Amino acid sequence: MAEIEHRQLLTDLNTLATEAKEPKALPNAQVMQSEGQRRQVKIDVQSGHATLWIGGVWRLVEPLPDWSSVVGEESVDRLVVRTDRLEHWDSSLPLFLNEMEDWCRERDIDFVTDEVPAELRQLMSRFPKLNRSIQKRSEEASVVFPWPGLGFPTIGAEIKAILAFIGNTFLSFVSLLTRPGRFRWRDCLIEMVQCGPHALFIVGLLSFLIGGTLSFQGAIQLEQLGADIYVVDLVSLAVMREIGALITAVVLAGRTGAAFAAQIANMKVGGEIDALETVGIPSIDFLVLPRLIALLLMMPLMTLYADCLGMIGGLMVALSTVDVSALEFWVKAKALLGLNDVGLGIIKSIIFALLIGFAGCYRGFQSERTSAGVGAAATSAVVTGILLIIVANAILSPIAKILGI
Amino acid sequence: MESTPPAIESDRLHCGYENVVLLKDLSFSVTSGEVFFIIGQNGCGKSTLLRHLVGLQEPFSGTIRYFGANFTDCEPSGRLELLKRFGVLFQNDALWSSMDLSQNLALPMEEHTNITPGMRAKMVSFKLEQVGLKGYETYFPRELSGGMRKRAALARAIALDPEIIFLDEPTVGLDPVTARRINELILRIREQLGTTIVIVSHILSHIFALADRLIFLDRKQQGVIAEGAPRQVANSNDDPRITEFFHQQLPSK
Ligand SMILES: Nc1ncnc2c1ncn2[C@@H]1O[C@H](COP(=O)(O)OP(=O)(O)OP(=O)(O)O)[C@@H](O)[C@H]1O
Ligand SMILES: [Mg+2]
Numbered sequence: 027m028a029e030i031e032h033r034q035l036l037t038d039l040n041t042l043a044t045e046a047k048e049p050k051a052l053p054n055a056q057v058m059q060s061e062g063q064r065r066q067v068k069i070d071v072q073s074g075h076a077t078l079w080i081g082g083v084w085r086l087v088e089p090l091p092d093w094s095s096v097v098g099e100e101s102v103d104r105l106v107v108r109t110d111r112l113e114h115w116d117s118s119l120p121l122f123l124n125e126m127e128d129w130c131r132e133r134d135i136d137f138v139t140d141e142v143p144a145e146l147r148q149l150m151s152r153f154p155k156l157n158r159s160i161q162k163r164s165e166e167a168s169v170v171f172p173w174p175g176l177g178f179p180t181i182g183a184e185i186k187a188i189l190a191f192i193g194n195t196f197l198s199f200v201s202l203l204t205r206p207g208r209f210r211w212r213d214c215l216i217e218m219v220q221c222g223p224h225a226l227f228i229v230g231l232l233s234f235l236i237g238g239t240l241s242f243q244g245a246i247q248l249e250q251l252g253a254d255i256y257v258v259d260l261v262s263l264a265v266m267r268e269i270g271a272l273i274t275a276v277v278l279a280g281r282t283g284a285a286f287a288a289q290i291a292n293m294k295v296g297g298e299i300d301a302l303e304t305v306g307i308p309s310i311d312f313l314v315l316p317r318l319i320a321l322l323l324m325m326p327l328m329t330l331y332a333d334c335l336g337m338i339g340g341l342m343v344a345l346s347t348v349d350v351s352a353l354e355f356w357v358k359a360k361a362l363l364g365l366n367d368v369g370l371g372i373i374k375s376i377i378f379a380l381l382i383g384f385a386g387c388y389r390g391f392q393s394e395r396t397s398a399g400v401g402a403a404a405t406s407a408v409v410t411g412i413l414l415i416i417v418a419n420a421i422l423s424p425i426a427k428i429l430g431i
Numbered sequence: 432m433e434s435t436p437p438a439i440e441s442d443r444l445h446c447g448y449e450n451v452v453l454l455k456d457l458s459f460s461v462t463s464g465e466v467f468f469i470i471g472q473n474g475c476g477k478s479t480l481l482r483h484l485v486g487l488q489e490p491f492s493g494t495i496r497y498f499g500a501n502f503t504d505c506e507p508s509g510r511l512e513l514l515k516r517f518g519v520l521f522q523n524d525a526l527w528s529s530m531d532l533s534q535n536l537a538l539p540m541e542e543h544t545n546i547t548p549g550m551r552a553k554m555v556s557f558k559l560e561q562v563g564l565k566g567y568e569t570y571f572p573r574e575l576s577g578g579m580r581k582r583a584a585l586a587r588a589i590a591l592d593p594e595i596i597f598l599d600e601p602t603v604g605l606d607p608v609t610a611r612r613i614n615e616l617i618l619r620i621r622e623q624l625g626t627t628i629v630i631v632s633h634i635l636s637h638i639f640a641l642a643d644r645l646i647f648l649d650r651k652q653q654g655v656i657a658e659g660a661p662r663q664v665a666n667s668n669d670d671p672r673i674t675e676f677f678h679q680q681l682p683s684k
């Protein structure tokens with residue numbers, strides 16, 4: 027009994043399926059082949075009365091006809107839509123008709139859809155009337171401040187936030203001294219590898235080339251005065267006191283500062299920082315201190331390395347441009363350079379490390395919880411980091427001179 | 432009035448984001464050892480309420496008390512003491528992506544217990560086994576499926592055997608068998624440790640299976656529109672919002 031019913035149902039379904047398929051299958055196959063068969067939009071105009079014939083197959087993913095080209099230049103006061111030969115349609119047709127209705131309304135044309143199937147008419151009315159002015163305003167609003175993280179109106183609040191961040195980090199550092207076992211050495215080591223060995227090549231190359239360039243420019247000028255040997259003074263003092271620390275800092279601001287910001291911002295997006303806070307682990311202890319300390323330990327070493335390569339670059343160029351031997355260069359530089367010159371570079375590098383670390387971590391924490399926010403955080407960490415480094419250097423160099431360092 | 436203070440007590444809480452108030456004058460309390468559900472339609476503020484309860488966001492006004500102690504206006508150190516007693520499962524697992532599962536689970540233990548690394552490893556394996564993730568200690572969150580991540584996050588939430596567990600949609604995305612295991616685990620934890628459990632969920636069968644009591648939040652009303660035992664709320668309420676919510680899968684009984 028049940029089986030018979032079941033079979034009956036199946037045959038019913040089968041006939042239904044073939045019935046449904048038959049009228050559609052043929053035109054569909056043609057549509058695929060010939061562009062013209064796809065859908066038909068035709069307009070007949072007779073003394074101000076237009077009839078719009080719509081037919082064929084309408085699919086949203088195929089190009090919609092351009093409405094204005096259909097209408098042409100005719101002046102019409104009444105437009106009747108007929109859909110007698112419609113075969114298949116999706117939401118593209120109601121959308122098209124809705125656009126047309128808007129167009130007619132703007133021109134006081136009667137838009138008559140009495141002949142259109144009721145379901146199509148009902149769908150047509152479901153599209154909202156677009157308010158174009160609103161759309162535009164929200165677009166404008168998003169480009170008011172093109173500078174990530176440097177919006178001037180909030181500068182007071184930002185300074186407060188930065189000071190709070192630095193203060194918290196300091197407190198966290200003090201509490202670390204009382205419980206050194208809690209420090210996350212593993213994370214710190216990972217970061218040290220990142221900002222040390224992994225940056226050796228680029229820091230070395232840049233220092234070498236800039237040392238060489240300095241020597242080259244110096245040699246050209248000094249040669250005219252017959253003071254070739256002073257190239258050694260120029261190169262060694264500039265590299266030790268300024269260039270070594272600066273290059274290291276700029277490279278690490280780009281590499282490490284950006285990485286800090288991106289890592290922290292990404293953790294914020296994923297709710298990982300919230301998870302830390304609810305486990306009762308202050309995110310500063312966990313995220314900022316290991317990174318900051320890694321930078322503080324590696325920056326001076328990297329600066330010494332940059333100093334060496336800068337000197338080597340200077341020496342190489344000097345050997346080939348002016349009349350100085352390697353031995354002379356060495357003796358002169360050794361006599362000239364004191365611990366104070368190297369020390370100044372090291373002191374600067376420590377200050378730069380703090381600036382890069384704070385800028386990177388702070389920008390990370392400050393980031394929005396979106397993927398765009400992560401990118402903006404990294405960008406603004408680099409911008410802030412380099413800005414701070416150059417400004418700090420401009421202040422530190424004269425101070426060192428005054429103090430006689 | 433009971434003699435012991437309730438585990439959680441919310442007193443005229445106003446919560447929301449910067450310029451949106453989502454919930455107004457929210458007062459409820461959860462007795463110790465209760466399985467308490469927060470339900471309501473998408474976007475009514477359930478996850479937001481949890482964020483307030485665990486101190487990730489400050490309420491506009493009102494207070495939250497745990498075991499009688501004020502949590503909202505509390506010194507950072509006192510808050511830390513309370514936080515140690517919580518376990519939180521976020522709606523999006525929020526596992527620490529740079530650490531594997533064993534480190535994810537071990538970190539809270541490292542911070543708040545003094546058990547040896549060997550004991551910690553044992554504990555991690557035990558917790559992972561409880562959520563059906565035995566043998567996944569060295570997997571990173573990115574190497575797990577969505578349901579497995581959810582379970583790993585649950586394991587992290589119960590890592591410290593907390594006194595209060597907040598679970599935001601713990602069984603969403605889990606297959607029915609695993610979901611039932613997790614529900615059994617939740618009940619077992621409550622039974623063995625007397626843990627207070629706050630759950631956000633939409634799955635009616637789980638609400639009926641687990642909940643002692645629930646509150647029903649509504650977005651328009653900005654607050655609770657029904658409170659009580661699940662059957663009582665479902666059956667003896669003719670508010671259309673509630674009947675509609677419970678309509679589909681009322682259990683036969
Ligand atoms: N960061 C935010 N800033 C402003 N509004 C937010 C933010 N996050 C969420 N909201 C708003 O708060 C409301 C409640 O969000 P919430 O995540 O608490 O909902 P929910 O009840 O947990 O929903 P679901 O069942 O989908 O998880 C939503 O309407 C949302 O628009
Ligand atoms: Mg939610």
